[in-house]
Amino acid sequence: MAENNNNKKEDILPIYTSKDFxxxxxxxxxxxxxxxxVLAQVQRSFPQILGQKKEKxxxxxxxxxxxxxxxxxDTYGFHTIHxxxxxxxxxxxxxxxxxxxxxxxxxxxxxxxxxxxxIHLLRRNIDVNILLFNNRIYGLTKGQVSPTSEHGKVTxxxxxxxxxxxxxxxxxxxxxxxxxxxxxxxxxPKHMQEMILRCYKHxxxxxxxxxxxxxxxxxxxxxxxxxxxxxxxxxxxxxxxKPLIFGKQKDKGIKLxxxxxxxxxxxxxxxxxxxxxxxxxSSKDLAFxxxxxxxxxxxxxxxxxxxxxxxxxxxxxxxxxIADTKKKYGEGTIDxxxxxxxxxxxx
Amino acid sequence: xxxxxxxxxxxxPEGSNGKAQIKSIADVTIRFAGDSGDGMQxxxxxxxxxxAAEGIDMGTIPDYPADIRAPAGSLYGVSGYTIHFSSHDVHxxxxxxxxxxxxxxxxxxxxxxxxxxxxxxxxxxxxxxKKNLDLAGFKENPLEDGSLEGYNVxxxxxxxxxxxxxxxxxxxxxxxxxxxxxxxxxxxxxxxNKRFDFTLNWLEEKFAKSPELIEANSRVLxxxxxxxxxxxxxxxxxxxxxxxxxxxxYRNINGNEAVALGLVAGxxxxxxxxxxxxxPITPASEIMQNLSKYKKYGVKMFQAEDEIAGICTAIGASFxxxxxxxxxxxPGMALKTEAIGLAVMAELPLxxxxxxxxxxxxxxxxxTEQADLLQAMYGRNGECPVPVLAASSPSDCFIxxxxxxxxxxxxxxxxxxxxxxxxxxxxxxxxxxxxxDLPEMKVVFRTNPDGFFPYTRNEFLSRPWVKPGTKGxxxxxxxxxxxxxxxxxxxxxxxxxxxxxxRAKKIKRIENDIPELEVxxxxxxxxxxxxxxxxxxxxxxxxxxxxxxxRKVAFAILKYMFPMPKNTGRILKHYKHILLPEVNSGxxxxxxxxxxxxxxxxxxxxxxLPLKALKIEHKIEEILKV
Numbered sequence: 001m002a003e004n005n006n007n008k009k010e011d012i013l014p015i016y017t018s019k020d021f022x023x024x025x026x027x028x029x030x031x032x033x034x035x036x037x038v039l040a041q042v043q044r045s046f047p048q049i050l051g052q053k054k055e056k057x058x059x060x061x062x063x064x065x066x067x068x069x070x071x072x073x074d075t076y077g078f079h080t081i082h083x084x085x086x087x088x089x090x091x092x093x094x095x096x097x098x099x100x101x102x103x104x105x106x107x108x109x110x111x112x113x114x115x116x117x118x119i120h121l122l123r124r125n126i127d128v129n130i131l132l133f134n135n136r137i138y139g140l141t142k143g144q145v146s147p148t149s150e151h152g153k154v155t156x157x158x159x160x161x162x163x164x165x166x167x168x169x170x171x172x173x174x175x176x177x178x179x180x181x182x183x184x185x186x187x188x189p190k191h192m193q194e195m196i197l198r199c200y201k202h203x204x205x206x207x208x209x210x211x212x213x214x215x216x217x218x219x220x221x222x223x224x225x226x227x228x229x230x231x232x233x234x235x236x237x238x239x240x241x242k243p244l245i246f247g248k249q250k251d252k253g254i255k256l257x258x259x260x261x262x263x264x265x266x267x268x269x270x271x272x273x274x275x276x277x278x279x280x281x282s283s284k285d286l287a288f289x290x291x292x293x294x295x296x297x298x299x300x301x302x303x304x305x306x307x308x309x310x311x312x313x314x315x316x317x318x319x320x321x322i323a324d325t326k327k328k329y330g331e332g333t334i335d336x337x338x339x340x341x342x343x344x345x346x347x
Numbered sequence: 348x349x350x351x352x353x354x355x356x357x358x359x360p361e362g363s364n365g366k367a368q369i370k371s372i373a374d375v376t377i378r379f380a381g382d383s384g385d386g387m388q389x390x391x392x393x394x395x396x397x398x399a400a401e402g403i404d405m406g407t408i409p410d411y412p413a414d415i416r417a418p419a420g421s422l423y424g425v426s427g428y429t430i431h432f433s434s435h436d437v438h439x440x441x442x443x444x445x446x447x448x449x450x451x452x453x454x455x456x457x458x459x460x461x462x463x464x465x466x467x468x469x470x471x472x473x474x475x476x477k478k479n480l481d482l483a484g485f486k487e488n489p490l491e492d493g494s495l496e497g498y499n500v501x502x503x504x505x506x507x508x509x510x511x512x513x514x515x516x517x518x519x520x521x522x523x524x525x526x527x528x529x530x531x532x533x534x535x536x537x538x539x540n541k542r543f544d545f546t547l548n549w550l551e552e553k554f555a556k557s558p559e560l561i562e563a564n565s566r567v568l569x570x571x572x573x574x575x576x577x578x579x580x581x582x583x584x585x586x587x588x589x590x591x592x593x594x595x596x597y598r599n600i601n602g603n604e605a606v607a608l609g610l611v612a613g614x615x616x617x618x619x620x621x622x623x624x625x626x627p628i629t630p631a632s633e634i635m636q637n638l639s640k641y642k643k644y645g646v647k648m649f650q651a652e653d654e655i656a657g658i659c660t661a662i663g664a665s666f667x668x669x670x671x672x673x674x675x676x677x678p679g680m681a682l683k684t685e686a687i688g689l690a691v692m693a694e695l696p697l698x699x700x701x702x703x704x705x706x707x708x709x710x711x712x713x714x715t716e717q718a719d720l721l722q723a724m725y726g727r728n729g730e731c732p733v734p735v736l737a738a739s740s741p742s743d744c745f746i747x748x749x750x751x752x753x754x755x756x757x758x759x760x761x762x763x764x765x766x767x768x769x770x771x772x773x774x775x776x777x778x779x780x781x782x783x784d785l786p787e788m789k790v791v792f793r794t795n796p797d798g799f800f801p802y803t804r805n806e807f808l809s810r811p812w813v814k815p816g817t818k819g820x821x822x823x824x825x826x827x828x829x830x831x832x833x834x835x836x837x838x839x840x841x842x843x844x845x846x847x848x849x850r851a852k853k854i855k856r857i858e859n860d861i862p863e864l865e866v867x868x869x870x871x872x873x874x875x876x877x878x879x880x881x882x883x884x885x886x887x888x889x890x891x892x893x894x895x896x897x898r899k900v901a902f903a904i905l906k907y908m909f910p911m912p913k914n915t916g917r918i919l920k921h922y923k924h925i926l927l928p929e930v931n932s933g934x935x936x937x938x939x940x941x942x943x944x945x946x947x948x949x950x951x952x953x954x955x956l957p958l959k960a961l962k963i964e965h966k967i968e969e970i971l972k973v
Contacts, residue, residue, distance in 0.1 A: 073823075089663060334612050
C-alpha cells in the first residue's frame with residue numbers, strides 16, 4: 001500500500017490520533033460485542049500508518065452487524081448490500097488505485113451470500129484488505145446458523161442441530177491462491193493491531209479472519225481461546241522463522257508425523273525444540289497444514305500470519321496494460337475512435 | 348423487387364457481359380444462408396460493406412444458431428445473414444427476402460418461408476445429396492421435384508466450380524472447400540452489378556501473411572463473378588442506385604458497437620474515466636469485448652465473476668469517481684436488480700445497458716424481444732425510480748447511450764438503456780458524429796468542505812459527487828434510508844416520505860431536459876402509430892408506405908420511456924386512434940393506458956423476430972377500414 005502514497009514533498013504529513021478516525025455517530029452494537037474491539041484496534045492502528053493521508057482510506061461493507069463498521073470510521077465509507085462488499089471494493093480499487101480500500105464483513109456476508117465475490121477477489125489479488133468478523137452465527141437476523149457454524153449446532157434455524165459442515169476461511173483463501181492470510185481474535189488487542197498493520201503493508205488482497213464473540217447469539221464460542229486458564233494451551237501464535245511452540249510453560253510444540261501434525265511434549269525428555277516445525281510465512285504447503293488445525297480438538301488454534309507472499313495485482317496489471325497500449329499505439333482521439341476502421345464519404 | 352420497386356424498375360442499357368440486361372430497382376433484400384461453418388456471416392458483411400461504400404443505404408442482420416458448431420447439414424445449424432439495401436432511406440431489414448442464397452438443403456428449408464413469391468433462389472446443387480437432403484428432412488430433391496415452382500431457381504455447381512478453380516493450386520481439399528462462400532459472393536456481385544475490388548482489397552489485408560489464401564479466395568471470387576457473366580442462366584442483372592443520404596463521412600455500425608462508442612465518448616465528454624463491469628451474455632457480450640480493446644483511450648473493462656459483481660464493481664467505480672457502466676441481457680438484468688436499488692439510494696451515476704432477448708428465463712438467447720420494459724420500469728423493491736431510455740436503431744444506440752451518460756452524471760442516478768438483439772446485431776450506415784458536437788456534460792466533483800453534507804441538493808435536486816481522496820469531505824453513504832441533507836441513517840417516518848418524494852421528483856424533472864416527442868407523417872391524420880425502441884424502423888416504413896397509398900397516418904417513436912417527453916399525453920390525446928405495435932404482450936400499452944387513460948390499439952407479437960412493417964400496415968388498414 002505504501003507505494004501508492006502520492007503526496008507532494010511540500011505537504012507536511014499530518015500526525016493522526018485514533019480520534020481522527022472516529023466519526024460522530026453513536027456506535028450501536030450490543031454492549032460487550034467483539035466488534036467494539038475491532039473498531040478500537042483499527043482506530044488505534046491507522047495513526048501508526050505513517051505517510052498515508054486519512055482521506056485516502058475507504059471502508060466498504062455489505063450487510064450484517066459488522067457491516068455497520070464504516071459509519072463509525074471518519075473516513076470515506078460505503079455501506080452496501082448483502083454479500084457484495086468484495087465486488088464493490090474491487091471496483092473502487094481498480095478504478096482508483098490511489099485509495100487504501102478496506103472491507104468490513106462477517107461470516108455470512110463474505111462466505112455465504114458473498115462467497116463468490118470473496119473467492120474471486122482473492123484470486124485477482126486486488127490490493128484490498130478484508131477484515132472478516134467471524135462469530136459463527138447470524139447476529140443481525142437474530143441467531144440463525146452461519147456458514148462457519150459447527151456441525152450439530154443448535155440455532156433458531158437448526159433446532160435439531162446443523163446438518164452441514166463449516167467453511168474454513170483460511171483454507172478457502174489458500175485454495176484461491178490468496179497472498180496474505182492471517183487470523184486474530186477480538187480479545188487480543190495488541191495482536192490485532194499488529195495484524196492490521198501487516199495487512200496495510202502487504203501488496204495485494206489480505207484476509208484477516210477475526211474471531212469475534214457474539215454476546216447475544218453465540219456467547220462463549222471462543223471462550224477456550226480467551227479464558228486466562230485455557231488460552232495458552234489452546235492457542236499457538238505463528239511467528240515467522242520461529243519454532244511452533246505453545247503452552248503456559250512453552251513446553252508444547254508441533255511436529256510433523258509423516259503428513260500429520262501432532263503435539264509433542266518438550267519436557268518429556270524425548271522431544272526437544274529441534275523437533276518442532278519452524279514457521280515460514282512464505283510456504284503455501286505449511287500454511288495448508290496450519291489451516292487444518294481449525295476445529296481440530298487435538299491441535300491448538302493458530303493465530304498470526306499463515307502466508308505472506310507476492311503475486312501480481314490485478315489493478316496494477318490493468319494500469320500497466322493501459323500505459324503500454326498508449327505507449328505503443330499513442331493516445332487516440334475520440335474522433336478517431338468514432339471513425340472506426342473504414343469509412344466512406346458522401347458528397 | 349417489391350411492389351414499389353416494380354413500379355420504378357426500368358430497362359437500362361446493356362451490361363458489361365452483353366447478354367443479361369441490367370434492371371434498375373429501388374429496393375432488395377438478400378439472404379446468404381448455409382451451415383454455421385460455411386462463412387455466411389463473412390460473406391454477408393463483405394457484400395454489405397461493399398455496397399455501403401457506394402453510398403447505398405441499407406440495414407443488415409445476422410441470424411446464427413445458439414449452438415457453437417451444430418452438426419453440418421442440420422436444420423438447427425443453419426446460419427444466415429440478411430442485407431436490405433435501397434436507393435431510399437432504409438429503416439428495417441426488410442419484411443421478406445428477394446434473393447435467397449442456399450448453400451445446402453437445410454438452409455433452403457429453414458429460410459424458404461421468408462422468400463417472396465417469384466423470389467430468386469441461388470442453390471449450391473452439389474450440396475443437395477442424399478445425406479444432406481435427409482438431414483434437412485427432404486424426401487425428394489426440391490431442386491428437381493417441382494416443389495419450388497413459383498420461384499426463380501438457379502442451381503449452380505458451387506462446390507465443383509470452387510474445386511475446379513483451385514485445381515492448379517494443390518490445396519488440401521478442406522482448405523479449398525472453405526472458399527466456396529466466395530463463389531456465391533462472386534455470383535451475387537455480378538448479379539447486382541458490383542465490383543469485387545472491395546473484397547480483393549480486404550483479402551490482401553486480412554491474409555497479408557498467407558498469400559496462398561489471398562490467391563485461393565480471389566480465384567474463387569472471380570470464378571463466381573465470371574460464372575454469372577459467361578453462363579447464360581441469368582437473364583437479368585439488377586442495380587440499386589445510391590440513396591440520397593446527407594453528405595458527410597459514413598461508417599457501418601451495429602447497435603453493440605454503437606453502445607460501446609457511446610460509453611467511451613460520453614465519459615470523455617464528462618472528463619472522467621470509463622469503467623465497465625460486465626459478465627458475458629448473449630447478445631450483449633460484444634459491448635464488453637469492444638470496450639476491452641479500447642485501452643489506449645484509458646477504458647477499464649472488468650470481466651466480473653457474475654452479473655451481480657458486474658454492476659457492483661461499476662457502482663464501486665462510480666463511487667470512486669469514474670463513470671461506472673454495466674452491460675447485460677434480461678437474465679443478467681434480473682440479477683442486477685438489487686444493486687440498481689443501491690445506486691438509486693446512494694444516488695450515484697451508473698449506466699445500465701440491457702440488450703433484450705427472448706424470455707422468460709434463458710428464453711431465446713439469440714432472438715430479439717422487447718419484453719423487459721416493465722422490468723426496467725418497475726422491477727425493483729421499494730419506490731425506486733430509474734430513467735429508462737430505448738434506442739430505436741443501431742446508430743441510435745450511440746445517441747441514447749451518450750444521453751444516458753449525460754443524465755446519469757447530471758442527476759446522480761442510474762440510467763437504463765434498452766437495446767435488443769435486433770438492433771444490437773443489425774448494422775446500418777451511420778454518419779459519424781463529431782466529438783465536439785456531442786452535448787456538454789463536464790463533471791465537476793465537489794472539493795469544498797465548507798457546509799458540505801452528502802445529501803444537499805442543487806437546482807436539479809442532485810446531490811454532490813465527491814471523489815474519495817478529497818481532503819475534508821470524508822463521508823459515509825449506503826443503502827439504508829438517508830436523513831435529508833446529512834445523509835445519516837434515518838428511520839424517521841416523515842423523513843422517509845420526504846426522501847421517497849425527492850427521489851421521485853428528481854427523476855420526473857428530467858422531462859424538462861429531454862426533447863419533445865416528434866410526430867411525422869400526415870398533418871390531418873386520424874391515426875397515430877406509436878413505436879418505441881427498435882419497432883421504430885418498421886413503424887416508419889409502414890407509415891411511409893401507407894402515406895404513399897394516400898392514407899392519413901402519422902407516427903412517433905418513443906425513446907424516453909421514463910420519464911416520457913412532456914408532450915406525450917397531449918399528442919396521444921390528439922388522435923382518434925393510436926396504434927401501438929410492440930414485440931411483447933402489450934407492456935407499453937399498459938403504461939400508456941395507466942398514465943394517460945386512453946385506449947390504444949395494441950399490436951403485439953413475440954416470435955423472437957423483429958416486427959414486420961407489413962403486419963403494421965395491415966393493422967393500419969383494418970383500423971382505417973380501407
